[in-house]
Amino acid sequence: MADPLDEVVPQPGAHGWSPEEGRRHEMKGPFHLPKGPDGFSFVLFQSTGVSLQPGHRVDLIENGAVFERMLEDIRKAQQSIHILVYIWRPCDVSDRFVEALRERVSAGVKCRVVVDPVGSEEVRGDKDFDQKVEQRLTECGVEVHYYRPLAGKVLGRLLGRTHQKLVIVDGHIGYTGGFGIWKVWEGDGLEPEQWRDTHIRVEGPSVCQMQLAFSRAWQESGGSLLHPEDLPGPREPGSVRAGFIASAGKLGMTDAERMVRIVIGTARKRLWIANAYFTPPNAIMEQLIHKAHEGVDVRILGPGPVHDVPIIRASQRATYAELLRAGARIWEYQCSMMHAKTLLVDDWLSVVGSTNFDALSLNKLGEGSMVVADEAFAQKLEQGWHRDFEHSREITLATGGTTNPWRRLARRMTQLVGQDR
Template identity: 45%
Template sequence: MRWATVALVATAVMTGCPAACTEERPRPFQLTGEVGSGGPEFAVALYQTVGVRMVPGNRLTWANNGAVFDVMVEEIGRARTSVNLVMFIWRPGRASDRLVEAMTERARAGVACRVLVDPFGSNGFEREVKPRLEAAGCRAHLFRPLPADETLARNHRKLLVVDGRVGVTGGLAIQDEWLGNGLREDAWRDTNARVTGPVVEQMQQAFAENWQETTGEMLPASDFPTLARAMPGLDGAGEGWAAFVGSTANPEVTRAERLTQLMVRAARERLWIAQSYFTPNGVLSALLQERARAGVDVRVLAPGDLNDQEVITVAQRASYSALREAGVRLWEYQPSMMHAKTMLVDDRLVLVGSINYDPLSFNVLEEGSLVMEDAEAAKRMEAFFLEDLSHAREVGVREVPRAGASGSGQ
């Protein structure tokens, strides 16, 4: 992980923007005005901001830390037509072996298995993993093979789509640090989600555009089954409205930055953020301060001393003073690297995916995050966010908060 991201992160943080976007914008992008935190008002705001529609009839279940591999293996084992996976980091090891074995079995049964990994993040994949997948009939490719003209324009998406009916996304990587429970130094803390329903078509489209760039091919129509709105008895159906927002490099403003600002601006009561590389730009920092001063319960959970990128720790902590002065509360996770990229807005709106609060995500990386309005999903995120705070140190507070000591209304 360290070798894969240190050049990207160091360049982004030290320069404020990667080489591909060093020209200063004449006017930084900044959303203004009021945005609802749910319902038609938020759906319309999302559509006009990133061009993606919220669709109903989705169900989300959380798959945090090493549990995500259990979910992925189970879903791959159920595949009947296709397994499509794009990943920034896939490195040899125990986690890799589990995925290779599952995909190998389905490929030999006639399921189309397509794998796309970023070479910047996947040391050892081409030498040790790709031959095993291809021997079983899987198709595996590197996204923008190195050397490349746009070295920093990498694919940071983390996305699995099975049969076009179920998707998995989050902050995960196929690497052994993602095994375990997030409570040991060698077991990183991350948040991921499994989702079913019509939003999976949008996740499949995100994979398809990267597959097209790499191979020139379109996916077959069978990879886009009709996913009807929720109906009684429909397997996996739910009431949740959801959208998957893909982002790609843009010299002006990316969907990643637009979406992040929209989610922050939508908060009316609370905004709980977990961010692995928390280095907000000036506009985003000002927006977080504005929300806090407006009475919103703004909390940020970031890595502590076990951050895998020391340069990020320095930049992260440099942002604290202005945020704390405005009323933003900040915690640093203690047991291991905290790698999640999530937001909880008020009581119904959640975000999970690959987008970081950093110049790379906001300028040049291929990214993707799931937005969902669902009370149960929000309730579950509230619970594990509070659990994480019990393993974190609040900035400016000597005593580590006890479990359950920082809940809503306390």
């Protein structure tokens, strides 16, 4: 019987790729990975230190429904509530979280919040979170810290943010995805001011890894060490295999990029990518093109006319021509800002989290993604894709898939943040 790891080899000469070009990248490619969850788990572990552990229960949650589920869990908390978010701004959703946390503090639950100031206030030049949210939280006993305040710092500090989205209850229930605590994440993603997004609720061993990701951000933000009761032993409420990949920006290849490249390499039949900021680095573009040439069903779903960062949309569109010529298919979501960050591979592997397909997310930001090996979960994610197709426009070379000087310039500019390694 052949060793499955014999398949983990580069493919020199395939579709323009050469050994000389491959040596420029720390993880050479294109490449194939072993079939199935066991082989994938082993490769993921040797690259990121995280393997797929059994014992999970996972729930896919779309759009604003995530808030009601979170608040339901928060109101039942007995020990601790930990929240780490990039965006928290004053709104009705914020008010509901403040009230739920106030009630739990009064019941003796430790409530800790870390907010990134870039997403929440400082770059926008106002103090809405400070004056309208933080003050209310601290007055009722919630401990609040900012992650890497910007005062007096250089550009590297501006880029080195945490983009993670984590809500962890009692060390046993965890949430991640694309959410922020702000009004645009309410609703069903079918109106311009209601963003389309995908999230995951997790119970099981990986919640400990989510808690550790929060703890690292908490310590760096001035918080004290957590107590042993904040890191309880794992429960195993289900049978799903999953792992949480936390990533931090650094010189060299991050765990976020390692995870993305391994997941892409695993695809044999299907590789569907929904991403809010789809402008992948060249090494990942090479992988996607190679997969499409191999006959893998490569599909990209990105934002359409409703986009919060126009230069990213232009950069996204600069990738279309190469991908379409290779055989990939591309859709743009029409109703609102498509903010999800998900991958669907074959019929068993899914990724849901905060990780974008751009150089900033893959090289500079703190990110987190849940990797799930489960056919039932993959089917639910696929169902969401088909609903999104109904509200999306397919792009072809004849209908907007070509590039132009502005798009090429935008792509060069968005790649610059990843060129320090």
